[in-house]
Amino acid sequence: MAASARHLRSCSSPSSSSSLFKKDADLLSRFVAFPRNARSSTWTYRPHRRSFQLKSSSNGSPLSAVFLQDGGNSLPMEGFKTPGNEASSSLLPESKRTESTLTITVVGASGDLAKKKIFPALFALFYEGWLPENFSVFGYARTKLTDEELRNMIGQTLTCRIDKRENCEDKMEQFLKRCFYHSGQYNSEENFRELDVKLKEKEAGKLANRLFYLSIPPNIFVDVVRCASLGASSASGWTRVIVEKPFGRDSESSGQLTRCLMQYLAEDQIFRIDHYLGKELVENLSVLRFSNLVFEPLWSRNYIRNVQLIFSEDFGTDGRGGYFDNYGIIRDIMQNHLLQILALFAMETPVSLDAEDIRNEKVKVLRSMRPLRLEDVVVGQYKGHVKGGRSFPGYTDDPTVPKNSITPTFAAAALFINNARWDGVPFLMKAGKALYTKRAEIRVQFRHVPGNLYKRNFGTDLDKATNELVLRVQPDEAIYLKINNKVPGLEMRLDRSDLNLLYRARYPREIPDAYERLLLDAIEGERRLFIRSDELDAAWALFTPLLKDLEGKRIAPELYPYGSRGPVGAHYLAAKHNVRWGDIEEVEVQEDGAAVVFTLWICSMTGLSLGEKLFIQGGIAQDLRTDGRKRLTYRPIYVETGVIPQANGSARVQFGGTDVIASVKAEIGRPNPMQPDKGKVMINVSCSPTAAPIFEGRGDEEVSAELTVTLQRCLLGGKSGAGAGIDPTSLVVVEGKVCWDLYIDGLVISSDGNLLDALGAAIKAALSNTGIPQVQVAADASGEDRPEVDISDEEFLQFDTSGVPVIITLTKVGRHYIVDATGEEESQMSYAVSISINRKGHICGLSKRGGAGLDHSVILDMISVARHVSEQLLNKLDSEISAAEAVQNEL
Structure with missing residues (x-):
């Protein structure tokens, strides 16, 4: 069993150690709904910063900040106050208006994720004006650093937007002055009380809102939450905690982790982050479907033949396989990223865009899924390969990976949803490392045209005539629709062309990183892109029996060469459901053609009803x-x-x-x-x-x-x-x-x-x-x-x-x-x-x-x-x- 599961001890605690976070939850107030399209337009056209005001309870206790609509005459904020915006200021009596501060503590500040993603995302939010005037960023880790050393470390990873180069150095300097560091143990209440003293110094008696980002291994989540709850939670404003995956290894460990966290946190204080849900194209999925009449009527088994969720990386573990070997590709990618995208894709129309309404529909999808069996899944592991005169190591060649490891670095699965909308439609997932390209996309293949008058123009392979909608999440974000059209000329020759929206061509502004969007959502209390505990339970309920079968029976993965298209078995799996992988036909054959061989060989024989x-x-x-x-x-x-x-x-x-x-x-x-x-x-x-x-x-x-x-x-x-x-x-x-x-x-x-x-x-x-x-x-x-x-x-x-x-x-x-x-x-x-x-x-x-x-x-x-x-x-x-x-x- 992996360390995360092995070291997750019992969560029982003495009654005297009651959580201050729990008390904070009683003070929380929901934010006024802010339409996403308003935020989107603000990225491009926002002339002023958002106006904020504080909500109060019936007894006068200060609550969470509530943002108001952007005011055309609003002035730059000091805290969350809105001087100069009389309309918004008049909503509360003078006696109940107050300033507030925001402190963001990155726990695990010396790690790669914090350096490469979290701090750069916070700087981007600051640069664009999305953070309030009164904010501070704290790093917390065991490494001994000074404030200046933290700033030097962060400064090496900060960049400005391509289209926002003016005053870049000045902005960096201003941001770094807001960054501070505290060194301590992750299981020490005393060290977190010391952190609390520093936070209060920066908050200077104002209403304090605190956000903790846990960029740490999962086996110490509970220790940090317990210590922060007892020693560093806010006594006046809200306290929220962002938790990074993995959320356990299976249903049992995930449930235990949730129970432990909820001894110190309320559900609406826990922000389980899945950064893929913050990707621009994933967010656009519901917009594409629910705001375009041309798509929603087609979004069912009547018109859609299959849906493919594809994730591939063109690199291996590169010396970091020790961590990956405890989880494998199914836990790392499929059970969270791809399954969350599937739920968003397949859900029924929610009552509203409210977070709870959207998450309710996602849970319904996950609970409707047919149990996974071994025959529904193919697993693989990359092996060493020489290509173009260069030698690429196999997974078990990684010195941090056991030589006899059977941890899969590739998996493909066929999933089905047992409901009226999707009955019989295969949802094919594929994820792997050390493949031929880096790619993440959603492919929707539509059914053949009944009685196609132009059937003879496509020969025996009607798949060539299939319409396909593709949402490419990365790289080069794009949406394109494959349609059939006549090639200009006197002869009747048909071609399948793309109607495409290439983001970099249509929208010159640089697309915000997923972490920027999710951090901003957590600050604002917007939860629709974060995972609720019952979503997590339903996701693990689907994959846990399969994982136990794979690991209990020690199923050896099928080997595939580094830089190939993955195991041949993945193509048999698709062919069994009368499907061919959509990403195969768009690339030329590589030196290792085994995967393509059997894809083409089998698919030529699958024209069966x-x-x-x-x-x-x-x-x-x-x-x-x-x-x-x-x-x-x-x-x-x-x-x-x-x-x-x-x-x-x-x-x-x-x-x-x-x-x-x-x-x-x-x-x-x-x-x-x-x-x-x-x-x-x-x-x-x-x-x-x-x-x-x-x-x-x-x-x-x-x-x-x-x-x-x-x-x-x-x-x-x-x-x-x-x-x-x-x-x-x-x-x-x-x-x-x-x-x-x-x-x-x-x-x-x-x-x-x-x-x-x-x-x-x-x-x-x-x-x-x-x-x-x-x-x-x-x-x-x-x-x-x-x-x-x-x-x-x-x-x-x-x-x-x-x-x-x-x-x-x-x-x-x-x-x-x-x-x-x-x-x-x-x-x-x-x-x-x-x-x-x-x-x-x-x-x-x-x-x-x-x-x-x-x-x-x-x-x-x-x-x-x-x-x-x-x-x-x-x-x-x-x-x-x-x-x-x-x-x-x-x-």
Whole structure:
């Protein structure tokens, strides 16, 4: 268990230690609603600062500051008073008007988050005039610093807006003069009482509003809240606490953390920050939907085919994996950032824009979500990769990460909302580190046009005609809509174009950072972008069972190369729901094309209706497939040998509608110096452009490369060919000097699923048909570095295939394994495991694609099934090969 969970102790405390924060909560008053569009316009056009006035209770006790509408004649504020604005000043009697101060204490001030985000955000708010006249910023941490040292540290990270360079240095100097530091322990009430003395000195007897930002590890949240509550809370104004994620590791630890915090805080004092909710495009999501008539009627299962929430980073943990390893990508990104965006996207229209109304609707969405299962999720972990001559380390190469870590750095999930609006619509999430690009976006793919008159213009791939709405959160914020239009010219040629709103082009002002918006909201008491405790409970209730399954069963993540598109399994997951990831088609193929290979390969086979999919899955569940076979039965197998006369051996194999050819060419060569007692075997696969629509153009190259690598693993016992399988020692003529090089070429003529098994069978048949010319070494040349050899044209040795394995691919559809899957069956699979087994029952290789990692017991069970099936396939294949050889000999 991570430190945060392990060190979170019981929250019970003596009654004498009652929280002053709780008392503060009774004094709180809600702010007058300030419309967001007014704030937005202020960013651009605000000529004066906001006017504030203080609210009072019925007994005269001072309460929270209440801001009024911007006054055209308002003067700069002193505190929150509004001299010069008589209209606003007249709302309260003179006796109840007072000044107030704001102090912001950043706990954990010496950390990266504080230096890179919080202090720069506070300076930006000050620069733009959003902070009151009477404010102070305090840093609190264990590090021993003076005020001046803190200012020097902060000053190195401060910048002014691109369009606000005037008086920049002066503004920085003014801001830094408001910054102070206090060093203390996080669990010391005495140190916080010392901080309280310093805060009171700056507040100078005015009504004191205090904001604490906890930029610290979660295992010390409660200590800090307890000490600040007892030693440094405001006795007159409000006290609020911003808490950074993670909010626990699961439902239990999150609930415990909430209970502990609420011993010292009221719910409306806790601001659980998720900085992604402060992103401009995320905020614009509800504006786009609820203020544009063109979108709201389409926002349902009737028109939306799927929704994709994508988060990718192009860097790894970079030496900071120790912290990440305690949480993983699901807890770090999916359970909070992406799930919060999903809730905002899918919620019903709230009663108002009030924080509680919006959060109520979000909670309804989260509580309506279908429980997540292992088959709904794919996890991965990046491995080392060499690209462009540069070496990129794997996750477990990070010195701060355990070498045997199975913490996922990538996850993809298919989620569903069980309500009338979204029933049946897949919400696909994908998040990962060390991927090919940095990106965060929301993609809404609409349904195909019924009876599309221009269907023929898009060929068989109707996805090319799909409308798509994209909200790019980062980088380069943008909103664009993909539409179909005619290309100018005399011919009828259609194209899919973008109607786009690129923020940097439309709005020249620099977009405020998310932390600026959220800090301002916390100061103002606006809670709609912060997470309420019941939201947090519902989010953890969705992911906790899944996390326990993954960690309890020690599911190993699927490895993917650094800088790639992630695990192949993510593309199988999407294809299972008749979806392709929208971000794939917008980038060119990288060096590592495995992910794209299977995305394209599978998606070319997913044009099935829901009824057809259910028919396939239901039949497999009943052990009756659509072609009448049982789950562990092959289609009719046809073998023909000697189909290429110029080759040393060749064969053609058909598994139903899958038709492949393999040929073997033997040439004299020189052994690898590292393996002088072995010959060399090279495998290469090509796909005919006519084999399947996806192989047209350059589509065959990626599939061919992946098939080549997988066949090498299965037939040669690993990537390097070390292990059981084809025996390269029989190819040696003179050890270390002369050997046979076997060039095995496979060709896919037509594809209807199970290409790997068919190619493996064709290679075995071709090797059975292969004759290796006899070689004689000159007697007087055996000691030479390159001895002369005499190759016979008439005498041949039959290649020994007794150890050559067959490949058995077990495809998981629903809860059952099947063999020899058709293309339609493959489109419904969760994952597939290919196991190569020879006549002796030896495992020569194993390869997996799709799905999450597998428990060792599942793998052992699959091996047992594969051994049983391999006997049937070997007998059938040997029989077919013998019959084919007999026919060839007769000719």
